[in-house]
Amino acid sequence: EVQLVQSGAEVKKPGESLKISCQVSGYIFTNNWIVWVRQMPGKGLEWMGIIHPGDSDTRYTPSFQGHVSISADKSSNTAYLQWRSLEASDTAIYYCGRRDGYNFHFDYWGQGTPVTVSS
Amino acid sequence: QSVLTQPASVSESLGQSITISCTGTSSDVGGYDYVSWYQQYPGKAPKLIIYDVIHRPSGVSTRFSGSKSGNTASLTISGLQAEDEANYYCTSYRPTNSFVWVFGGGTKLTVL
Numbered sequence: 001e002v003q004l005v006q007s008g009a010e011v012k013k014p015g016e017s018l019k020i021s022c023q024v025s026g027y028i029f030t031n032n033w034i035v036w037v038r039q040m041p042g043k044g045l046e047w048m049g050i051i052h053p054g055d056s057d058t059r060y061t062p063s064f065q066g067h068v069s070i071s072a073d074k075s076s077n078t079a080y081l082q083w084r085s086l087e088a089s090d091t092a093i094y095y096c097g098r099r100d101g102y103n104f105h106f107d108y109w110g111q112g113t114p115v116t117v118s119s
Numbered sequence: 120q121s122v123l124t125q126p127a128s129v130s131e132s133l134g135q136s137i138t139i140s141c142t143g144t145s146s147d148v149g150g151y152d153y154v155s156w157y158q159q160y161p162g163k164a165p166k167l168i169i170y171d172v173i174h175r176p177s178g179v180s181t182r183f184s185g186s187k188s189g190n191t192a193s194l195t196i197s198g199l200q201a202e203d204e205a206n207y208y209c210t211s212y213r214p215t216n217s218f219v220w221v222f223g224g225g226t227k228l229t230v231l
């Protein structure tokens with residue numbers, strides 16, 4: 001059974017760093033791209049970026065380029081989303097999703113990681 | 120502002136049918152048959168319900184169907200049930216930069 005399990009809720013202060021995770025199981029991690037999506041409170045879904053764990057090829061949407069880093073660890077079947085300096089506007093739920101092979105949709109999703117940034 | 124345009128909200132009665140539109144351009148929706156739809160309940164992860172315009176993943180109700188005409192894709196839900204009340208997002212392939220997907224702004228479906 002394919003599963004994407006994300007790390008738990010986080011509460012941070014502005015300026016702090018953070019790394020959240022998405023651990024996968026039930027398939028070969030290096031075969032499928034993993035995408036990250038942001039959902040701010042009461043708002044819609046926004047693509048952030050995507051990584052291919054096999055070769056660490058990473059692409060970001062313009063809105064998030066330079067503000068977050070996406071990485072993957074093949075030894076633990078885990079993808080990561082990282083901030084060096086959080087802002088209050090980073091308060092959101094973050095979801096990871098699996099790209100279905102080389103198709104153009106995402107078939108499995110993590111449960112989401114709520115991140116609250118407040119002084 | 121989302122690249123794909125969806126109505127912010129729609130409503131219809133139990134048992135009826137409803138269609139949610141997703142309008143883009145010839146650079147995305149109109150140019151490729153790679154539109155997908157996701158259903159999301161509040162506080163829950165998105166769920167894929169339609170991919171490649173018309174295809175349903177295994178396990179998704181046949182009451183959900185997709186179509187496309189020109190630059191507008193549509194999601195139709197027939198025989199509305201209370202459990203269909205959710206947010207629906209369209210997304211399309213759009214190869215204008217290195218990240219090739221775009222979202223619609225989402226549509227809140229209320230079942231009366």
